[in-house]
Amino acid sequence: MEKRSLVSINDLSREKILQLLQMAEKFEENPNRDILAGKVIGSLFFEPSTRTRLSFETAAMRLGARVIGFSDAATSSASKGETLKDTIMMVSNYADLIVMRHRLEGAARYASEISPVPVINAGDGANQHPSQTMLDLYSILKTQGTLENLHIHLVGDLKYGRTVHSLLHAMRHFKPTFHFIAPQELQMPEEYRLFCRENNIPFTETTEFNEEVIASADIIYMTRVQRERFSDLMEYEKVKNCYRLTNAMLAESKENLRILHPLPRVTEIAYDVDDNPKAYYFRQAQNGLYVREALICDVLGINI
Amino acid sequence: MKDNKTAMQVTALCNGTVIDHIPADKLFAVVSLLNIPEMKSNVTIGYNLNSKKLGKKGLIKVADKFFTDDEVNRISLVAPNVVLNIIHDYKVVEKREVRMPDNLCNIVKCSNPNCITNNEPMPTLFHLVNRSEGTLKCHYCEKEKNVKDIELL
């Protein structure tokens, strides 16, 4: 069997993305399938991430697989100075598939090259987190009925926000229009604006976040504005409240609008938005389960 | 006339390769990129030679050695305008220019401290993503940088 790993969303073609989303849809209809009975999945979280780990491990278990691994590097042999290579080689003796998260960028790519079993990247530092991007795409598809020709408003930290960068890359296949809404300090990096121009993706940019700016949105993708990104804390306090979505701001928004957020949120979405039917972030997180079931099956060469 | 001048500065070569037009300050980087310290053949290295084009240039003559494309293309990283003269029987039989390779294996250091290549005993790998701009992309952390800003391993 050909070894298939999932390291970066940029490695996936349009057809592959659509095929995986279709498979996720089947898992949403029935998440409990005993397809992986007898299989063992290595869940290696060199960096803790409870949310992502629970989602992957639940996906594995609902497929009938058993899970081995660790939830942070302190409890693994990596804390004794073992190289990543040696840990991967050891675990691949036991597991049929490795799901890994690591604070170092490129760790998953390297692991996929040395490991005899497939590797799924569950986040490598600030670089890639393809299962998050896939669940974002799934959520967009589910709520809009299509991925094509949508107006997507990205709000908050567009400079360091890994999820928005990956989403932008993945959406290049689907003729989107982007709207970048961010404070001066956290604007979309030039590299991604260049990417849009090269791929004929129209985009607008503004520092204003208000009713008018979001009136054309099909999707609002909110991100956390983190305090540690600011050299000037006064500036942070000011910005924090400007990039906050409230229910009142949604009065004139489109009927099909849905609000996404990679979670956890802090203050950027007011609690009064939660009961608005346009709030989709909790469902979005739940979609992660179906998408991860599809990704696990796919790298193991199983199609349903 | 020009050929004579160069000939006066270093001794003639019967068979082998003359690497010419190396900017003087890049000479030792080129020496190391070509693994010259490991070589057994007769090597002459000219440093701070006079050059109309470069002011001061470096020159390397390696007897009985003909480099592969892979070997010479590595030079392009530090000295893109270098010319190789292939010598047979005291005559230049071929002039070759260098071309930046599409993939650079274990030549360039990644400048991202959070890149796995800086934290694990492993070779680096870069891909040339834009030849005209000289943009390189780290195969592992996916960060891009310009060839002007690279640090060699």
Ligand SMILES: [Zn+2]
């Ligand atoms: Zn790197």
